Amino acid sequence: MPTFSPPPARAQDAVLDLAAALIARPSVTPDDAGCQELLGERLARLGFRLETIERGGVKNLWARRGTAAPLFCFAGHTDVVPSGPAEHWQSPPFTPTQRDGRLYGRGAADMKSSLAAFVIAAEEFVAAHPQHSGSLALLLTADEEGDATDGTVAVVDVLRARGETPDYCLVGEPTAVRQLGDTIKNGRRGSLSGRLTVKGLQGHVAYPQLAKNPIHLVAPAIAELASTVWDDGDGYFPPTTWQISNIHAGNGANNVIPGHVDILFNLRFAAVSTPESLQARLEALLARHGLEFSIQWTLGARPFITGRGALVDAALAAINAETGLAAELSTSGGTSDGRFLAEICPQVIELGPVNESIHKIDEHVSIADLPRLAAIYRRLLETLLPDHV
Numbered sequence: 605m606p607t608f609s610p611p612p613a614r615a616q617d618a619v620l621d622l623a624a625a626l627i628a629r630p631s632v633t634p635d636d637a638g639c640q641e642l643l644g645e646r647l648a649r650l651g652f653r654l655e656t657i658e659r660g661g662v663k664n665l666w667a668r669r670g671t672a673a674p675l676f677c678f679a680g681h682t683d684v685v686p687s688g689p690a691e692h693w694q695s696p697p698f699t700p701t702q703r704d705g706r707l708y709g710r711g712a713a714d715m716k717s718s719l720a721a722f723v724i725a726a727e728e729f730v731a732a733h734p735q736h737s738g739s740l741a742l743l744l745t746a747d748e749e750g751d752a753t754d755g756t757v758a759v760v761d762v763l764r765a766r767g768e769t770p771d772y773c774l775v776g777e778p779t780a781v782r783q784l785g786d787t788i789k790n791g792r793r794g795s796l797s798g799r800l801t802v803k804g805l806q807g808h809v810a811y812p813q814l815a816k817n818p819i820h821l822v823a824p825a826i827a828e829l830a831s832t833v834w835d836d837g838d839g840y841f842p843p844t845t846w847q848i849s850n851i852h853a854g855n856g857a858n859n860v861i862p863g864h865v866d867i868l869f870n871l872r873f874a875a876v877s878t879p880e881s882l883q884a885r886l887e888a889l890l891a892r893h894g895l896e897f898s899i900q901w902t903l904g905a906r907p908f909i910t911g912r913g914a915l916v917d918a919a920l921a922a923i924n925a926e927t928g929l930a931a932e933l934s935t936s937g938g939t940s941d942g943r944f945l946a947e948i949c950p951q952v953i954e955l956g957p958v959n960e961s962i963h964k965i966d967e968h969v970s971i972a973d974l975p976r977l978a979a980i981y982r983r984l985l986e987t988l989l990p991d992h993v
Contacts, residue, residue: 619974620707622646622720624700626682627709633683633750639719640665640682640744646723647742650730657762660754662747666763669730670739674771676988677741678722678981679756679945681748684711685963692965706968713969714962718776719744721974725981729989738989741770748941756941760948769948772915772988774981777940778959784973785923785980789954790916791840791909791935792942796871796879796901798886803896806863818865819853825893826867829886834877840909841874841935844882875907905939908946914988915951922983923955926976955980 631637644654644665652667668675687697687710695701697710707717722742729736747755763769779787802822807815826848834844846869853865871882883901890897910916916933923931946952957977961967 619717619720619724619978620971622723623707623712623717623969623974624709626716626719627700627707627711628698630698631682631684631711631746632686634662634747634754636663636682636746639716640746643682643719643723643742643744647726650726652740652742657759659758660747662745662754662758664746664755664759665744666741666759667744668739668741669726670736672738674738674988675741675769676738676985677743677770677773677945677949678726678776679743679773679941680715680719680722680776681745681755681941682716682719683746683749684714684716685749688965694966697967702971705971707971707974708966708968710967712961712967713778713957713959714967715776715778715956717969717974717977718778718956721978721981722776724978725985728978729982729985733986733989733991735992736985736989737992738771740985740989743945745941752941757944760944764948770945771949771951773942773945773949773952774915774919774984775940775942775945775952775954776956777942777954778956778962779934779954780956780958781960782958783927783929784957784970784976785927785929785931787934788916788919788923788931789935789937789940789942790911790933791875792905792907792937792939793841793844793935794871794873794875794877794879794907795904795939796873796882797904798869798871798902799900800867800869800890801864801898802867802890803864804862807861809859809861812861815861817861819851819862821895822865822867822893822897825890825895828889828893829869832885832889834871834882834885835874836876837874838876840911840933841876841907844871844873844877846871846886873907875909879903879906905943907935908943908952909935910946910951910953913951915953918984918987919953919955919980921987922980925983926980
């Protein structure tokens with residue numbers, strides 16, 4: 605193990621300073637804007653071996669300290685969504701600003717505060733436990749807010765190929781609803797999207813007997829799809845839902861019956877259903893309505909779940925010790941990079957700051973929450989990677 609210089613005792617603003625330095629780098633997806641380099645320099649001083657994994661123009665960082673099992677991995681993304689109109693922000697989106705006990709800036713909550721807390725927790729943990737058991741790693745990507753095709757999934761491909769798979773993964777997504785520590789995401793629903801095209805016969809609206817309006821034809825099927833009970837969910841997941849996100853037909857003229865209608869839809873599905881079963885049921889329903897149709901299917905994510913065990917129990921205990929809260933386990937929300945990590949890691953959770961302002965104008969995070977978040981992460985490491993006896 606390389607030698608390192610232990611960091612000085614952490615001041616209360618250590619996480620704040622690092623989070624602010626990250627926010628000041630305008631890393632709009634898929635541009636990392638130097639965030640990984642900044643974090644990598646600090647990790648290298650702790651004895652982490654740094655490996656840059658690039659694919660499709662996306663930069664990813666895999667940093668690992670140690671070679672033994674178990675392997676604990678912090679995972680997160682340095683990229684952020686665009687700021688939107690800068691003039692609508694109270695302060696410039698990429699100028700970290702403290703106001704009313706909050707740190708403002710794009711990425712403050714999603715998820716540069718978590719990244720800063722990862723590193724500070726690692727520094728504190730390694731300084732106090734230089735001979736800890738197992739290994740500690742960080743996986744950082746700049747392709748989570750974008751297509752997510754060359755980010756975490758690319759690193760997972762590399763790790764899988766060489767048999768380097770984590771035992772525990774914590775994704776720093778903002779999970780808290782009202783206050784830090786109230787929610788842990790221990791799984792996510794699957795996401796199955798489709799582009800449905802229903803064929804009709806174009807014609808003049810004054811002569812409907814000479815045409816077939818595809819909107820009218822598909823309407824009864826839409827009503828049935830909206831009321832269909834796909835499954836009852838289970839102890840971890842709510843029932844599967846089906847939602848339309850867009851309907852488009854016609855050429856813009858109000859006197860033309862369209863020749864076809866395109867419908868974009870999505871199924872957020874529980875683990876009790878499979879993509880194959882959902883596709884079969886939906887296509888059978890459309891066929892029963894006598895429609896002439898085609899569907900382009902896209903599987904965005906398979907569901908994953910981490911039940912009670914070493915990682916969840918350690919996270920619950922760490923949160924309770926730092927906040928006094930009994931965190932709720934949840935699988936709500938959209939997809940995350942946890943779906944890729946679950947392919948190679950048996951225990952994956954998401955735990956981070958309050959998510960109320962993510963992707964919004966004036967995104968922010970509570971300054972008081974920053975050292976507490978780092979302390980929660982550090983307690984996790986102390987539980988899962990104890991000192992050698």
